[in-house]
Amino acid sequence: MTLLPEALEPTIGVDAMALDVAVNAADEIVPMWKQRLKIFAHNKLALASVAYLILITAACFLVPILHPTNQTNQALNLTVRWNAPPSAHHWLGTDSAGFDELGRIFYGGEYSLTLGVLAGMITIVVGTLYGMVAGFAGGVVDGFMMRILDAFLSIPYLFLLIALITLFSRSTTFLIIIIGVTGWWGNARIIRGDALLIRQLEYTQAATAMGASRWHIIRRHVFPNSISNIVTTGTFAVADAILALSALGFLGLGIQTPQTDWGTMLQNGTTQISNGFWWEIYPLATVFILVIVAINYIGDAMRDAFEVRLLER
Amino acid sequence: MFAYVLRRLVQAFFVLMIVMLVTFTLPYLQPDGILAPAYAVLGTHSSPANVAHWGLQNGMDHPYWVRFWNYVVQVFVHFNLGHSYKQNLSVWGIISLYVPRTIWLATSSLFLTIVIAIPLGIFQASRRNSTVDYAATGTAFILYGMPLFLLCMLSLQAFAFSWPHLPAQPPSGVAPWAMFTDPVGFILPVMCLTLAGVAALSRYMRGTVLEVLVQDYVRTARAKGCSNKRVLMRHAFRNAMGPIVTILGLYLPGLLGGALIVESVFNYSGLGIQTVNAATNLDIPTVLGITLLVSILTMMGNLLADIMLGVVNPRIRIEGSAK
Numbered sequence: 001m002t003l004l005p006e007a008l009e010p011t012i013g014v015d016a017m018a019l020d021v022a023v024n025a026a027d028e029i030v031p032m033w034k035q036r037l038k039i040f041a042h043n044k045l046a047l048a049s050v051a052y053l054i055l056i057t058a059a060c061f062l063v064p065i066l067h068p069t070n071q072t073n074q075a076l077n078l079t080v081r082w083n084a085p086p087s088a089h090h091w092l093g094t095d096s097a098g099f100d101e102l103g104r105i106f107y108g109g110e111y112s113l114t115l116g117v118l119a120g121m122i123t124i125v126v127g128t129l130y131g132m133v134a135g136f137a138g139g140v141v142d143g144f145m146m147r148i149l150d151a152f153l154s155i156p157y158l159f160l161l162i163a164l165i166t167l168f169s170r171s172t173t174f175l176i177i178i179i180g181v182t183g184w185w186g187n188a189r190i191i192r193g194d195a196l197l198i199r200q201l202e203y204t205q206a207a208t209a210m211g212a213s214r215w216h217i218i219r220r221h222v223f224p225n226s227i228s229n230i231v232t233t234g235t236f237a238v239a240d241a242i243l244a245l246s247a248l249g250f251l252g253l254g255i256q257t258p259q260t261d262w263g264t265m266l267q268n269g270t271t272q273i274s275n276g277f278w279w280e281i282y283p284l285a286t287v288f289i290l291v292i293v294a295i296n297y298i299g300d301a302m303r304d305a306f307e308v309r310l311l312e313r
Numbered sequence: 314m315f316a317y318v319l320r321r322l323v324q325a326f327f328v329l330m331i332v333m334l335v336t337f338t339l340p341y342l343q344p345d346g347i348l349a350p351a352y353a354v355l356g357t358h359s360s361p362a363n364v365a366h367w368g369l370q371n372g373m374d375h376p377y378w379v380r381f382w383n384y385v386v387q388v389f390v391h392f393n394l395g396h397s398y399k400q401n402l403s404v405w406g407i408i409s410l411y412v413p414r415t416i417w418l419a420t421s422s423l424f425l426t427i428v429i430a431i432p433l434g435i436f437q438a439s440r441r442n443s444t445v446d447y448a449a450t451g452t453a454f455i456l457y458g459m460p461l462f463l464l465c466m467l468s469l470q471a472f473a474f475s476w477p478h479l480p481a482q483p484p485s486g487v488a489p490w491a492m493f494t495d496p497v498g499f500i501l502p503v504m505c506l507t508l509a510g511v512a513a514l515s516r517y518m519r520g521t522v523l524e525v526l527v528q529d530y531v532r533t534a535r536a537k538g539c540s541n542k543r544v545l546m547r548h549a550f551r552n553a554m555g556p557i558v559t560i561l562g563l564y565l566p567g568l569l570g571g572a573l574i575v576e577s578v579f580n581y582s583g584l585g586i587q588t589v590n591a592a593t594n595l596d597i598p599t600v601l602g603i604t605l606l607v608s609i610l611t612m613m614g615n616l617l618a619d620i621m622l623g624v625v626n627p628r629i630r631i632e633g634s635a636k
Binding site: 150152155157158166243263290292297 | 324327328329331332335336339340342343344454455457458459460461462463466467470474563566567569570573574577585588589592593595600603604607608611612615
């Protein structure tokens with residue numbers, strides 16, 4: 001459940017082994033990204049998370065093509081037994097509308113994952129631009145831009161999403177845009193903090209003194225130095241977008257039938273728990289929770305890999 | 314200190330105006346225009362004449378800026394949030410009915426979250442990378458990855474139906490004191506909201522305490538021969554309080570969003586359900602009123618958190634009063 005803006009994600013310390021890797025790597029001249037990759041690869045759980053995400057993503061996009069099941073034609077389902085338990089034909093049974101549950105997990109995953117990634121990308125781009133401009137402009141402009149952020153941060157995220165969706169549109173495209181556009185406030189704060197810090201550093205001031213344009217400084221100095229925060233907050237943004245979509249699915253505002261997403265499926269499944277139709281809820285719940293956990297874990301591991309300050313300790 | 318609070322209040326007023334402007338403008342941008350609520354109130358097949366009449370009654374004939382100005386005057390001069398389109402109640406009437414219920418739910422959960430998450434964070438940080446730490450982090454991760462409604466539904470099934478020892482929903486009357494007269498019904502909703510809060514906060518608590526534990530003054534304290542308990546309580550905890558108080562202030566809107574989910578699962582008619590109903594019925598004055606109130610509450614919470622920050626951290630207090 002996303003209760004906090006990503007601004008507040010904790011930093012986790014790097015363990016001693018990872019430190020050794022970095023120190024050894026410093027002896028030879030190894031490109032920066034290779035050092036980072038080594039630290040990241042040292043984290044076995046993070047590697048497992050990456051493997052799991054690749055597996056699930058591949059399954060969501062390939063299984064419906066390789067082994068197509070009926071996921072959209074409800075008329076065809078009149079001949080199928082609804083809420084059927086797992087069998088040789090339907091490995092995870094059928095749901096309350098007669099759709100094959102296993103196929104539907106992958107089918108819904110296509111929507112959830114695509115939406116999460118696209119909304120996350122909108123979040124990164126908008127949040128980074130806004131934060132950099134605010135942090136770099138400083139003064140009155142920064143104050144004004146931050147007050148706008150405060151205004152948005154003071155409205156509960158979920159309330160705003162619901163209001164926007166009911167007022168405007170329930171199309172999938174609009175969902176992506178709206179989840180992305182309402183998700184960047186925390187990111188913008190972090191990036192602004194970075195920009196404020198970096199523009200005071202000596203090399204940035206030296207560049208300014210040499211006549212570099214603001215845009216050049218943002219591009220050459222501020223952006224590369226805040227890349228770790230951009231990437232990690234972006235990772236968390238993907239998880240948060242998927243969770244936000246699932247909360248909307250619970251309220252009936254998710255992806256509309258016959259298409260579906262994991263949140264809507266979980267909501268349908270939870271109404272069947274009391275009937276004992278476990279196959280409609282627990283397999284999907286496991287897949288879903290592990291996806292969110294994996295994304296968050298990768299985010300943490302990447303921060304550890306990027307966080308130079310932690311290495312110095 | 315006084316100057317600081319005054320400056321913050323001026324900022325808060327400015328932020329409030331932005332919130333008002335945004336929430337007031339949004340309904341204008343919808344495809345059906347500003348008369349869309351007329352169809353929600355009068356029915357989808359109402360005649361154009363009726364719709365136009367309704368528009369006239371509700372001042373829709375004025376230009377946008379005039380209407381916004383009227384609304385601002387109405388709120389800040391007459392302290393009147395308007396009348397609901399859909400229910401025969403003033404917006405303030407709706408708020409005073411339902412806000413106390415949500416406030417009880419949210420504050421009791423917030424209290425429990427603080428009481429659980431802070432000691433847990435300190436404990437985890439002090440036993441870093443131990444089995445207990447991993448177990449707690451793992452549980453928090455799973456709870457964090459679980460949509461709140463799923464957590465609610467699963468615990469509802471577990472404790473109200475499979476092992477039926479707790480009531481499935483809190484008392485449904487609108488009495489604001491139900492939390493004290495009939496507390497058993499609130500165990501499940503408060504538990505779910507608290508678990509979600511602890512999952513969201515405990516990782517942060519752990520990280521914050523860890524950052525403090527590597528500081529020089531902690532090493533000095535240990536070198537002086539302080540007991541582990543004293544180091545944690547006197548040095549680590551007090552220095553970690555700053556970020557923790559800040560985060561609690563920022564956690565408030567998330568808490569209300571969580572309360573919305575918990576309210577709808579446990580059929581507890583509070584602010585969240587009212588907002589969703591008002592939004593789906595295009596009851597714009599109600600949505601505006603509740604949004605305003607919620608952002609005022611959030612900003613008060615943040616201000617309170619920052620003042621508390623001054624209390625727990627004298628360095629900030631001095632800096633704040635100097636400005």
